[in-house]
Amino acid sequence: MKIPFIRIFAIAAVAIMAAQAFTQTRPFDTGRMDTTVSPCSDFFAYVNGTWLKNTQIPASETRWGTFNILADSNNALLREILETSAKAKAKEGTDAQLIGDFYSACMDEASIERVGTKPIEPFLREIAAIKDTASLQREIAKLHDTGLPAVFTFGAGADLKDTNSVIINAFQGGLSLPNRDYYLNTDPKSVETRAKFVDYMTTMFKLLGDSPEAAAKNAATVMELQTRLAKASLSQVELRNPDNRYNKVTLSSAQSMTPDFSWNAYLEERGVPAQSEMNIAPPRFFTEVNAMMKDVSIDEWKTYLRFMVANAASPMLAKRFAEANFDFFNRYLGGQKEQQPRWKTCVQQTNANLGEALGMEYAKRAFTPAAKARMNELIDNLMLAMKDRIGGLEWMSEETKKQALQKLSTFKRKIGYPDVLRGYKGLTIDDRSYAGNLIRSNEFQVRRNFQDLGKPRDKTRMNMTPPTVNASYSSQNNDITFPAGILQPPFFNFEADDALNYGAIGGVIGHEITHGFDDQGSRFDADGNLKMWWTPEDRKKFEDRAACVIKQYDSFEVQPGLFINGKLTLGENIGDFAGLTVAHRAYELSRKGKPEPAPIDGFTDEQRFFLGWGQVWAGKYTPEAERLQVATNVHSLPKWRVNGPLSNMPQFAAAFNCKPGDPMVRGEAACAIW
Ligand SMILES: [Zn+2]
Numbered sequence: 076m077k078i079p080f081i082r083i084f085a086i087a088a089v090a091i092m093a094a095q096a097f098t099q100t101r102p103f104d105t106g107r108m109d110t111t112v113s114p115c116s117d118f119f120a121y122v123n124g125t126w127l128k129n130t131q132i133p134a135s136e137t138r139w140g141t142f143n144i145l146a147d148s149n150n151a152l153l154r155e156i157l158e159t160s161a162k163a164k165a166k167e168g169t170d171a172q173l174i175g176d177f178y179s180a181c182m183d184e185a186s187i188e189r190v191g192t193k194p195i196e197p198f199l200r201e202i203a204a205i206k207d208t209a210s211l212q213r214e215i216a217k218l219h220d221t222g223l224p225a226v227f228t229f230g231a232g233a234d235l236k237d238t239n240s241v242i243i244n245a246f247q248g249g250l251s252l253p254n255r256d257y258y259l260n261t262d263p264k265s266v267e268t269r270a271k272f273v274d275y276m277t278t279m280f281k282l283l284g285d286s287p288e289a290a291a292k293n294a295a296t297v298m299e300l301q302t303r304l305a306k307a308s309l310s311q312v313e314l315r316n317p318d319n320r321y322n323k324v325t326l327s328s329a330q331s332m333t334p335d336f337s338w339n340a341y342l343e344e345r346g347v348p349a350q351s352e353m354n355i356a357p358p359r360f361f362t363e364v365n366a367m368m369k370d371v372s373i374d375e376w377k378t379y380l381r382f383m384v385a386n387a388a389s390p391m392l393a394k395r396f397a398e399a400n401f402d403f404f405n406r407y408l409g410g411q412k413e414q415q416p417r418w419k420t421c422v423q424q425t426n427a428n429l430g431e432a433l434g435m436e437y438a439k440r441a442f443t444p445a446a447k448a449r450m451n452e453l454i455d456n457l458m459l460a461m462k463d464r465i466g467g468l469e470w471m472s473e474e475t476k477k478q479a480l481q482k483l484s485t486f487k488r489k490i491g492y493p494d495v496l497r498g499y500k501g502l503t504i505d506d507r508s509y510a511g512n513l514i515r516s517n518e519f520q521v522r523r524n525f526q527d528l529g530k531p532r533d534k535t536r537m538n539m540t541p542p543t544v545n546a547s548y549s550s551q552n553n554d555i556t557f558p559a560g561i562l563q564p565p566f567f568n569f570e571a572d573d574a575l576n577y578g579a580i581g582g583v584i585g586h587e588i589t590h591g592f593d594d595q596g597s598r599f600d601a602d603g604n605l606k607m608w609w610t611p612e613d614r615k616k617f618e619d620r621a622a623c624v625i626k627q628y629d630s631f632e633v634q635p636g637l638f639i640n641g642k643l644t645l646g647e648n649i650g651d652f653a654g655l656t657v658a659h660r661a662y663e664l665s666r667k668g669k670p671e672p673a674p675i676d677g678f679t680d681e682q683r684f685f686l687g688w689g690q691v692w693a694g695k696y697t698p699e700a701e702r703l704q705v706a707t708n709v710h711s712l713p714k715w716r717v718n719g720p721l722s723n724m725p726q727f728a729a730a731f732n733c734k735p736g737d738p739m740v741r742g743e744a745a746c747a748i749w
Pocket residue numbers: 082083084085586590646647650
């Protein structure tokens with residue numbers, strides 16, 4: 076299930092690679108630096124230059140950096156847990172049995188090869204039997220029951236304007252390329268990508284048994300259908316505005332929006348209890364779906380659905396499918412040269428499907444009450460600093476400040492692992508069929524999602540599994556989450572001096588807190604409801620200040636002619652800007668009344684604060700992965716997550732004695748929000 080309204084700190088996927096654990100013995104190893112570069116001209120290169128020069132992206136990865144290296148060492152531990160569980164033959168239904176058998180079946184490549192396309196044959200047979208619009212719509216519902224993508228997405232989730240309630244959400248979807256722009260952009264690279272995509276679809280149809288001519292014709296049909304859906308979809312930037320994602324209507328209004336798509340029949344087929352209202356967004360997308368119900372032929376729809384099933388399932392099918400899929404999505408779009416070793420894929424898949432069971436085993440081994448206590452203390456200090464910053468803002472009226480402080484005072488936190496476990500009662504996992512496990516696991520998640528309907532929304536759930544190297548803020552819960560996976564060196568290090576920790580995990584905490592006040596988060600109130608709590612004058616001032624950040628990031632050139640999208644990355648950039656400012660303030664407050672710390676390796680504590688932030692962003696990408704990130708991801712690339720915020724901070728210039736006119740000093744042109 077996609078969780079569309081959660082802001083995540085780093086990059087959603089956790090990439091994994093062995094043999095390069097975080098082995099440096101000192102919390103900050105000066106050997107990673109390139110001191111021939113001035114900190115005032117390029118701080119990212121100054122902190123990480125030697126590391127960048129000596130580090131190669133492993134062939135089975137598309138990017139490599141601090142996040143990956145930590146994920147890698149977490150994964151070594153997960154592998155050990157899984158291999159032990161797989162051998163244990165634990166009692167049916169226990170966590171050890173579930174994760175052990177899931178992992179075993181995933182590792183059994185010979186069986187996966189032997190069954191070939193069998194796992195998807197029931198779906199293909201059903202699709203072949205579609206004969207009219209009613210059976211088409213029934214089939215879309217059936218595919219959705221197994222979590223397979225088709226036409227639009229559908230699930231239960233928070234009502235954005237009444238966050239204690241759970242409603243059904245129908246949302247744009249049905250594409251296979253990363254987003255609508257891939258279908259509509261006219262630059263040469265986009266045209267090339269579409270041609271490669273059509274080639275890939277042709278390959279998939281041939282693998283399904285079509286003749287070369289039929290396969291080519293079918294690929295063209297799918298391209299045409301998906302392009303229509305893309306044209307009616309919102310862009311990545313439009314999706315950032317929560318108003319565009321919210322359109323709660325009565326079921327009968329939804330029905331009149333799509334007279335040729337029966338919501339009643341769809342809900343009934345899916346076994347969803349009767350609903351009086353639903354969120355259906357964006358309207359223009361569903362208007363187009365309705366038109367397509369009339370003017371796309373049944374045969375064309377069948378072709379589209381065949382591809383959607385084969386494409387989504389190909390990573391769990393025989394090698395010829397998995398490799399075709401890898402070739403287009405990973406190799407061509409991501410620049411990944413080879414597939415990950417099988418065990419890594421299986422660790423990731425177990426984490427994705429049984430993350431709570433696996434994650435609790437991980438947390439038992441890798442997370443301590445002492446770490447939780449220290450995190451609580453750090454968060455308390457960051458909260459105080461944020462309060463201090465809001466109180467001191469010159470541009471904001473007292474009225475809006477009161478609301479902002481009210482929101483801050485109700486922040487909740489989740490640290491390490493969930494306090495309330497949901498378990499997997501009713502899910503059957505065996506060691507015989509990998510595809511069978513995945514299908515049952517998907518069906519289980521889908522069913523469980525609908526069980527939330529009609530109950531008060533459960534705000535105790537964690538949106539990430541415990542081993543994840545990431546952090547997040549949820550505007551619906553108004554809470555921040557730090558899984559055990561990120562509470563490890565070099566983000567969070569008991570051996571490190573305070574300054575380094577405040578610059579690293581402190582910056583992460585500040586980033587997540589600030590998401591509550593970025594361009595999206597600031598539209599939600601203390602209770603998590605979409606509601607304007609700003610005075611119009613203050614909102615205008617906020618947007619002017621945000622425009623300054625947009626303009627700066629629009630000017631960052633990643634590759635010749637390829638620029639960061641300032642509007643798409645705005646929320647994350649505000650998070651980095653303000654998060655670091657707040658972390659720095661928190662560090663200052665924590666120092667009050669204490670003696671000046673002695674320099675370490677010749678660096679003052681003020682300098683080590685920034686070295687801490689610089690180190691966590693060490694990372695490099697393949698050129699393809701950079702392009703993909705810029706086109707699809709709300710996060711800026713590592714270099715600008717360091718140099719962007721710091722060049723706007725007088726605290727940074729003071730720490731490194733940078734002068735007006737230095738590239739890392741914006742002076743008058745600096746942006747400041749929080
Ligand atoms: Zn973020």
